[in-house]
Amino acid sequence: MTQERIYVERSFTLDSDVICCRFFQPITDGQDYSCRFAIDWPDGTSERTIWGVDGIQALLLAMRAAHDELRLRPSSSKMHVKWLDSEGLGLPPASGTCSDWSSGNEAEYSATFLNHLCRVVSEAEAARYSKEGADLLRRAEELFREESKSRHPELWNE
Numbered sequence: 001m002t003q004e005r006i007y008v009e010r011s012f013t014l015d016s017d018v019i020c021c022r023f024f025q026p027i028t029d030g031q032d033y034s035c036r037f038a039i040d041w042p043d044g045t046s047e048r049t050i051w052g053v054d055g056i057q058a059l060l061l062a063m064r065a066a067h068d069e070l071r072l073r074p075s076s077s078k079m080h081v082k083w084l085d086s087e088g089l090g091l092p093p094a095s096g097t098c099s100d101w102s103s104g105n106e107a108e109y110s111a112t113f114l115n116h117l118c119r120v121v122s123e124a125e126a127a128r129y130s131k132e133g134a135d136l137l138r139r140a141e142e143l144f145r146e147e148s149k150s151r152h153p154e155l156w157n158e
Contacts, residue, residue: 026055035062067091
């Protein structure tokens with residue numbers, strides 16, 4: 001097995017705190033690729049592993065997941081993660097999910113989205129992107145998209 005090493009990292013700010021987000025080099029298990037990322041929050045580090053069919057997809061999906069966690073995790077609607085003094089994070093948002101927004105119903109949307117994301121990622125990792133797993137992931141994303149569009153149309157930019 002290939003040993004992980006930090007591939008790229010970026011520093012953000014949350015009020016006066018510095019938040020470091022590290023992406024580790026994608027590694028393969030011989031069939032699929034995984035990319036782990038870690039975000040150092042003031043109250044501890046969160047780590048996740050995202051899977052893809054190749055290294056580029058795994059890294060891109062990890063960046064999308066990190067973007068959404070950075071957008072949705074701050075505990076107050078008045079707190080915003082910033083990069084280069086801007087609320088734009090310079091990371092790709094997940095397609096058709098949350099954009100770089102700074103107002104609205106983040107708290108309600110955050111809880112729903114993070115619960116959904118954890119479920120989808122767990123199911124996708126368990127299925128390891130087999131055809132059935134990919135179909136399950138697509139269906140879960142469609143159901144979530146429909147529900148959240150009806151509840152929070154202002155957060156969708158399609």
